[in-house]
Amino acid sequence: MRYLSYIVFCLFSFAMCTEQPKELLPELSYAESLMQRCPNSALVVLDSMEVPSPSDKFQYATWCLLITQARDKNYIKHTSDSLINIALAYFEKQDDPVWKASTLYYEGRVNQDMNNVEEATDFYLRARDVAKNTTDYRLLCLINTHLGTLYAYRNLPDLAFEAYKNAHTYSMQLKDSTFISNTYSALGRVSMLNNNLQEGLDNYKKAIEIAEQSGNLKSLTLAYGEISTVYQALSMLDSSMYYLKKSKKIEEKYNASALSQTYLGIGETYYYMGLSDSAYYYLEKALNTINPYTKQDAIHALYYLCRDLGKYEDAIKYNEQYWVYKDSIDNINRSSEIAKIQAKYEREKLLNINNGLENRILWGSIILLLIIFVLIFFYQRELLKKERIIKESxxxxxxxxxxxxxxxxxxxxxxxxxGVLSIQMEEYVGSQEHINNQMDEMERIRQNNATLQTQNEILQGDIKKYISSLKEKGEELKTYECLTTENTYLFERQRYLCSQLIKHINILDCLKSDPKYIEESQWPEIFESINIVYPNLIERLRKDFFLTDSDLLMCCLIKLQLNNSIIAELAAISPSSVTKRKQRLKERINQHLKTPLGVETSIDTYLWKY
Incomplete structure (x- = not known):
């Protein structure tokens, strides 16, 4: 046993000294996997695990974020921002936009629960901006939904509509019927703010249709309850009652905890219909809830009902109860803290009982864990080796x-x-020396192409080897094939469009088709026209090489791929003088280049590429 412990200790020391990839603790990873489908189970895992040490900033910050998220998804009101502040301090400095956006979003949720509306809005806006760089449509939908709700409660319908509209767009991309139905309900809500009752009805009906098709009863009862308020506003009380009763039927079967709110809506509708007995019956049933907000609204409605019926003693009784519950709601945060402390005490008590049981099986568990650890270590080592090979390939x-x-x-x-040099040589009449220079340059370019073709053959062989080792045609190769095709198409399209544009600009077309001496007064028009074909060419030449207008004109004529004979006619000089002016222009440009143009590179080919 001592020998096995020594071996395990050595292996553990070696593993700790070896650089490991940043991975979540098993409990954190498991809780994260449960978060969307079983948030209550995720909260149990996070509450029961040993809290990571603050010195391990990644694990500790992740625990702070996940437990905040789990509490939020379990509808536990946030009363402190200490944990989410720790998560934000870490993830805000990281490069992962999803983690950063999630942390900012839950900062907003915490501040919203703490009634810090301005801070919550700021965090939601920051989260939205970061999340836009991701494809996490679920997170984007949640951010915009809560942002829209804040705007709606602050009576900013235009901003609320924009946020809800964005949430709806993301829900459609997510293709989640729950989110789609809920965002249609949200759009109906903002339509009510704008007093556009018909638009509100249309949106609620879409929400109902989607929820009915998917069988999502929670979204369905939400839409039923809210569409009833639209019908109340339209004084269509029968329609309002129709949807409230449909909601009641579902809740009686599947969600009894939500019945009180529906009873409240039914009671209020009966009150508006003048059916006092029915109104009283359902408002009394609405009192059978632990939700202080629903209870307060029901008592308030009963006060008005009794007052209208002349039951003043009952009205006074309900009015007194109303103020009691109002005070209770004002103190709800303090009550939540007491309940939280009590829950913590009960949990610690239960942990102490469990510790006694754990001590009895401790030694057997240690042996089992050591064996598992050794197996995991060797498995992880092989996995990391394989990952490194794949990554390098x-x-x-x-x-x-x-x-x-x-x-x-x-x-x-x-x-x-x-091709351009060949055409110029066929059209050119001039010194043999210039022709020889162009032939030398063509030969140099051909040799360069031959060298590149040889390199490509070697590269293609390497690519086949790496693809074979990966056992699949990678996305990289598909991307390359698309880029090559697209690049060739765009290059040819650019050349074609430039040539067509030159033909439609009279002054540039005449330079080649009807060459005549260029007056100095024509230079600005030529420069302006050249800038149309080759955007900002003149400004770039001036900035990069500090050329004179005469030099700029020569650059323009070269850029238009005119041969020396035509340039000589346009400048009223001899072809040999054109060659000399090009040489002087090359010298001026070389003064500003980090790597000057060599003898084998002509100013023509440099400017064609420039």
Missing amino acids: RKQLQIRLNQLHENESIIHENENLI
């Missing part, structure tokens, strides 16, 4: 795909340069 694959894409682009561009 993907990295190398991406590097080669990027290089292959870059080479293909250069080859395509060089082929176009060769």
Whole structure:
């Protein structure tokens, strides 16, 4: 036993010294997996686990966030922001937008429960901005829904509508019938704020239709209860009663805890219908609840009913009860704190009882845990090794795909340069020296293409090797294929559009079709036209190389791919003088380049690419 303990201790020390990936504790990971479908179970797990040490900032911040989330989903009112502040202090500095947005959202929920409306609104807005960079549509829907509710209660219907509309859009992307139905109900609510009762009816009917199709009874009763208020506002009390009774039927069977609110609505509707006995019956039934808000509203309605019936003694009694419950609601936060302390005491008492039982099975559990730990250690080591190999393969694959894409682009561009140089050589009449220079440049470009083709063959071989090791055609290769096709199409489209644009700008078209000496007064028009075809070309040349207007004109003529003979006619100089002016222009540009153009690179090809 001592020997086994020594081995395990050594393995544990080795594991602690080895850099491990940042992973959640098993309890935290399990609680997170339960959060959406079983939030009550998630809360039990988080409450019963040993709280992570504050020195482990990631685990501790995650526990603070998850327990706040679990309490929120279990409708436990937040009374302190200490835990969520710890989570925010950590996740706000991290690069994960989902964790950051979630923390900001629950900061909003906590502050909303604490009646810090302005702070809650600010946190929701920050959470919304961060979450926009994610595809977590559930979180985006929740943020916008609560933001809309804050705006609605502050009588800002336009802002509320925008937030609810965003929530509805995200619910449609999420394709969750519960969220879709609830956001239609929210839109109905804001329509009521705008006194657009017909639009409110339409939205509630959509909410009801979706909830009925999906069988979501909670969303259905929400929509039934709220559409009844629209019919009350329209004085269509029979329709209001129809939906209240449908809600009552569902709640009596599946959700008895929500019946009191429905009884309250039925009682109020009977009151408006002038059916005092029925109103009294249901308002009395509404009192059978522990919800102080529902009880207060029911007592208030009974006060008015008794007053209208002339039962003044009963009216006085209900009025006194109303103020008692109002005081109770004002002190509800203090009562919640007392209940929270009591619950904590009971939990600690139960833990002390359990500790006695745990001591009896401690040694057997230790042996079992040691065996499990050894197995997990070796499994994790093999898993990490496999992950590193896959990660490195993907990295190398991406590097080669990027290089292959870059080479293909250069080859395509060089082929176009060769074509332009060939056309100019066929049209050119001038010195043999210039022709020889152009032939040398074409040969250099061809050799460059040959070198790139050789590199591409090697890269393609490497890519096949990495794809084979990954046993699948990765997303990286699909992306490369799309980029290559798209890049070629865009490059050709750009060349075509530029040539068509030049043909439709008279002054540029005439430079080639009917070359005549360019007056200095025409230069500004040429510069302006060139900027239309090649946006900001003149400004970039001035800024990068500090060229004169005469040099800029020469750059424009070169950019239009005019040969030396045509440029000579336009400038009223000889072809040999054009060659000399190009050489001087190249020298001026070289003064401002980190890597000057070599002898083998002409100013023409440089400016064509510029």
